[in-house]
Each structure stands twice: as C-alpha cells, then as structure tokens.
Amino acid sequence: GNSVTQMEGPVTLSEEAFLTINCTYTATGYPSLFWYVQYPGEGLQLLLKATKADDKGSNKGFEATYRKETTSFHLEKGSVQVSDSAVYFCALFYTGGFKTIFGAGTRLFVKA
Amino acid sequence: KAGVTQTPRYLIKTRGQQVTLSCSPISGHRSVSWYQQTPGQGLQFLFEYFSETQRNKGNFPGRFSGRQFSNSRSEMNVSTLELGDSALYLCASNLEGSLTGELFFGEGSRLTVL
Numbered sequence: 506g507n508s509v510t511q512m513e514g515p516v517t518l519s520e521e522a523f524l525t526i527n528c529t530y531t532a533t534g535y536p537s538l539f540w541y542v543q544y545p546g547e548g549l550q551l552l553l554k555a556t557k558a559d560d561k562g563s564n565k566g567f568e569a570t571y572r573k574e575t576t577s578f579h580l581e582k583g584s585v586q587v588s589d590s591a592v593y594f595c596a597l598f599y600t601g602g603f604k605t606i607f608g609a610g611t612r613l614f615v616k617a
Numbered sequence: 618k619a620g621v622t623q624t625p626r627y628l629i630k631t632r633g634q635q636v637t638l639s640c641s642p643i644s645g646h647r648s649v650s651w652y653q654q655t656p657g658q659g660l661q662f663l664f665e666y667f668s669e670t671q672r673n674k675g676n677f678p679g680r681f682s683g684r685q686f687s688n689s690r691s692e693m694n695v696s697t698l699e700l701g702d703s704a705l706y707l708c709a710s711n712l713e714g715s716l717t718g719e720l721f722f723g724e725g726s727r728l729t730v731l
Binding site: 537539541546547548549550551554594598599600602603604605606607608609610 | 621648650652659660662665667672673675707709718719720721722723724725
C-alpha cells in the first residue's frame with residue numbers, strides 16, 4: 506500500500522546550520538508530495554508541495570525535489586533559524602484516494 | 618478569509634462517555650477530512666467527506682463516526698470513550714476534493730479521557 510517514511514527525530518541544530526530531513530515514499534501511480542509544518546499548539550500548515558517528478562517545491566527558504574527514481578522528497582534549508590523549530594511532516598496524496606498519508610513527523614529544535 | 622474552525626478546542630471526558638467535535642471548513646471548501654494525532658501513532662486518517670458523502674474511512678472502530686452537512690460543516694462523534702482516545706483531533710478542508718490534495722487544517726480539538 507501507500508506509505509511515507511521519514512527520519513526519526515528529534516533533530517537539534519544550531520542557528521544557521523544546514524537542515525536535511527529525509528523522506529521516502531511507497532505509492533502506486535503518481536502521487537503529489539507535500540511537506541507540512543506544525544508549530545507548537547497549532548494545526549498543520551502547508552510548507553511546500555510538488556505534483557510531478559522532478560518538480561521542486563520551495564517556500565520560506567525550504568526546498569524539496571520530487572525524485573521518482575529514488576522515491577524521495579527530502580526537505581532542505583540552507584540556514585535554519587530558531588523560529589523554524591517545529592514538527593515537519595512529509596505527506597503524499599493521490600487523486601481518487603480521497604486521503605493524504607502522513608509520515609510520523611520529525612521534530613526540529615534550533616538553538617540560538 | 619476565515620480559516621478552518623474547530624470547536625471545542627479542549628475538552629475532558631471520562632471513560633464510557635461520548636463526545637462530538639465540530640469543524641467549519643473554509644468558505645467554499647466542500648471536502649473535510651479528520652485525523653487523530655497522538656505522540657505514539659502520529660497522524661492517523663479517520664474519514665473524508667465531500668458533499669455530505671463519506672468517500673474514505675480509516676481503520677478505526679465503529680465507535681468513531683462522522684457526518685457532513687449541506688453547508689459543508691462536519692462533525693465527528695466518538696462513543697464509549699476509552700483512555701486511548703485521548704488525542705488531538707484535527708480537521709482539514711480542501712477546495713476541490715480530490716484534485717489538488719492541499720489541506721488546510723484547523724488548530725484541533727484536544728480530547729483528554731480520564
């Protein structure tokens with residue numbers, strides 16, 4: 506079946522460090538891929554998305570490229586800030602499935 | 618444009634009771650999904666509604682039910698509460714149902730079962 510696997514956290518970084526959070530997926534067909542972020546006490550919000558192979562989603566300095574050959578959608582940011590501390594969820598959606606499947610989430614702590 | 622609104626935000630119940638949670642989607646959104654979030658299980662899909670029809674359901678017991686009204690507002694109900702039902706229940710809406718996939722989440726209803 507369809508599934509999403511992302512690296513376990515927590516991930517602790519110093520401010521201005523480089524961030525990578527790995528995400529791989531298993532899916533039939535051609536799903537859309539997403540990264541959502543959840544700040545403390547809030548619901549999830551969309552960070553970025555890619556709808557087909559080789560698409561790059563980007564937002565707020567974060568990037569992820571849809572790699573069909575490696576079934577991956579790794580999240581990267583060149584220089585993290587304390588305000589990036591949150592839980593990050595990788596997710597996939599496929600038309601007709603009527604549901605989004607989420608990874609387990611990766612908690613990021615950024616120290617000043 | 619108002620976001621997704623969930624009520625109540627917090628509630629405490631005891632085992633055996635039932636609870637009803639409400640979700641008002643973004644105006645114009647006709648698809649509503651529900652998720653259960655717990656530290657151990659992450660985000661688990663409960664069900665999805667579009668134009669008052671349930672189109673998909675997750676692997677939860679029959680104690681978990683939902684419905685959607687003609688104005689797209691949705692409710693979910695959990696009967697005979699168990700301790701393990703303590704969780705954050707998240708509602709999300711989507712503009713075109715199954716086409717874009719992008720979800721807009723509410724802040725959740727945090728249920729504590731004692």
